[in-house]
Amino acid sequence: MSNLDKIFNSIGQRTLFKNKDVLQMDYSPETIPFREKQIEQVALIMAPALIGQKTSNLFVYGKTGTGKTLVIKHIQNEMQKRGAEGSGKPLKLVYINCKFKKVADTEYRLLAELIKKLGGTISATGLPTDQVYNKFLSTLESLDNKIFVIILDEVDQIVKKISDEFLYNLTRINAELPKKLVTIVGISNDVRFLDDMDPRVKSSLSEEEIVFPPYDALQLKDILLKRANEAFKENSVDSGAIAKCAAFAAQEHGDARRALDLLRVAGEIAERAGDKKITTMHIDEANAKIERDKILDIVQTEPNQFQAVLLAIINLEESKDKLKSQKSLIADEGGKIYTGDVSKVYESLCKKTGMEILTQRRVGDIISEFDMLGIISAPVVSKGRYGRTKEIKSLIPAGLTEKVKEIITKSLGI
DNA sequence: AGGTATTCACATGAAACTATTCTCTGAGTTAGG
């Protein structure tokens, strides 16, 4: 029997998973623990729609992984069910996630997506925006549903990319189509974006507001336990592992999504290693792996100029490390990297690869962006007489720098 | 010693420029009447 056969044959018995989907982030469980209150609130606000009355616009706020989307989708399903049963109460709910670029980068695309979800058709390009808008209105009009609930996940993206005027127009649909009732549900993980919005939009969008607090470690543990029971076969998860998983996620502002991710990856790791039980060790490994994957993903998708800057930083760090170990007795002012150094190395790198050279001004901004992404740390420090600059340090785990270098050199063609 | 003034090496902002992407208009095409 070949090696491959062995692997393929054993896959059935060997797996720790009973149902992996349970840990996938788009899975929606029957019950949503610790969110009863929020569900009730949302339901109370939305209920009038079932009997054909206008409901208030709703704004839902909470950090990532606090169950906002889950709760709203849950209610959406329930209402849709009711709407279908209770004859003659035509209700239509539309869910759009504005996070995806393809869906909602421009006003045009967002409207097109809305029309598509409502069952209309529209050509992908070539029409003026106001015509698309009209088409949207006429699509609404042509449907026999009376009540529409438009759910906009991550609305902050819309405001950022399109401006709040669009939202204002949406809230004003009711005035233009007297026979239809349109309610908007906005979901966001950033409350601050409400502040710099046109007050008219602000007040009409957030007629009702619901806040989703982050889960604490205990709650996370409970959620994880429930899901783990469904996802894994019996006795395949160490109880300490669950606790550790919850603790990790609780540090990250109670992000349940991350906790589930962690558990799933840990399961995969354990399975691949042929272990019978998921232990805290696997959770640690999973944590490291997720972090690694995140970094690699960022590095890979970043444009060339950014990659070059990062490579410059890595190279500098390595050469400074060497220097430090050679004359380790000399003062401690050794392995520190500043903006100027990076920009010099970056420049020579550009010359080598024949790339265009960006100004130091821009390089500084790029460094700041890497800082924001958490790949490097670059606080500004003042060195008194010797100026003021960013003190740069790579945050890429030691075992990963080689891999990162490889990716960049390949992509730059060195 | 204690206080003020300099000075460095960029940070940070704003405006101007450019290349790319979007939006829109009108001509051409299609299809149904």
Add this chain to the structure above:
DNA sequence: TAACTCAGAGAATAGTTTCATGTGAATACCTGT
């Protein structure tokens, strides 16, 4: 003839550069003891 499609003009946008101004504290320079 209405509806649709598409190319290309013009507008909007994102990424950069250029120019200008700002900054924090280690040092240099006083000042009076």
